[in-house]
Amino acid sequence: EAGVTQFPSHSVIEKGQTVTLRCDPISGHDNLYWYRRVMGKEIKFLLHFVKESKQDESGMPNNRFLAERTGGTYSTLKVQPAELEDSGVYFCASSGQGPYNEQFFGPGTRLTVL
Amino acid sequence: AQSVAQPEDQVNVAEGNPLTVKCTYSVSGNPYLFWYVQYPNRGLQFLLKYITGDNLVKGSYGFEAEFNKSQTSFHLKKPSALVSDSALYFCAVIYSGNTPLVFGKGTRLSVIA
Numbered sequence: 627e628a629g630v631t632q633f634p635s636h637s638v639i640e641k642g643q644t645v646t647l648r649c650d651p652i653s654g655h656d657n658l659y660w661y662r663r664v665m666g667k668e669i670k671f672l673l674h675f676v677k678e679s680k681q682d683e684s685g686m687p688n689n690r691f692l693a694e695r696t697g698g699t700y701s702t703l704k705v706q707p708a709e710l711e712d713s714g715v716y717f718c719a720s721s722g723q724g725p726y727n728e729q730f731f732g733p734g735t736r737l738t739v740l
Numbered sequence: 741a742q743s744v745a746q747p748e749d750q751v752n753v754a755e756g757n758p759l760t761v762k763c764t765y766s767v768s769g770n771p772y773l774f775w776y777v778q779y780p781n782r783g784l785q786f787l788l789k790y791i792t793g794d795n796l797v798k799g800s801y802g803f804e805a806e807f808n809k810s811q812t813s814f815h816l817k818k819p820s821a822l823v824s825d826s827a828l829y830f831c832a833v834i835y836s837g838n839t840p841l842v843f844g845k846g847t848r849l850s851v852i853a
Contacts, residue, residue: 661841666845668846671842674839717784719841725838726772726837731784731785731786732783
């Protein structure tokens with residue numbers, strides 16, 4: 627079974643540019659989460675999809691961040707325009723139906739904004 | 741607010757010795773606790789979880805953790821450390837259903853041969 631995949635693995639952009647991160651969850655997983663870890667700090671929740679619907683987006687830092695999940699499959703996270711403080715590692719995770727299932731994480735996308 | 745504390749940024753242990761990575765959580769309802777590990781250039785891998793039942797939980801790679809409600813702790817342990825255990829360890833908590841994980845800041849474990 628394929629795990630959670632993320633693309634790209636690294637992205638280096640300049641302040642003001644746009645970047646789109648992609649996450650492909652494990653097939654059949656309804657729950658999809660985005661998290662971010664800024665250097666040396668905690669991994670922080672960004673948002674949660676259940677199928678194609680946003681269940682919780684309380685962690686989204688501001689309106690420069692836009693997440694979508696087309697047809698309840700893969701998800702994209704767009705940052706537009708990027709700022710220096712957006713640098714960090716963006717993780718995607720997915721989990722199946724039922725409560726308290728462990729979340730399976732992708733390898734992350736390391737975003738550097740110069 | 742829900743929170744998890746990992747009081748040690750770094751833990752060093754000699755190969756073959758027992759290891760402990762500490763985690764405490766804030767009290768709010770019934771916590772469900774998880775440990776994840778991140779190896780270099782890899783994503784987070786699930787190690788083990790406590791949902792209910794036996795307070796001692798066994799997980800992958802010989803790791804185990806004990807849920808202690810009175811001390812609000814969920815320390816990760818292994819009887820005999822391996823060099824290959826060197827990685828970044830994260831404790832996390834949820835309080836209901838498929839809600840997002842709340843993570844600690846992580847503890848870097850270094851096992852020295």
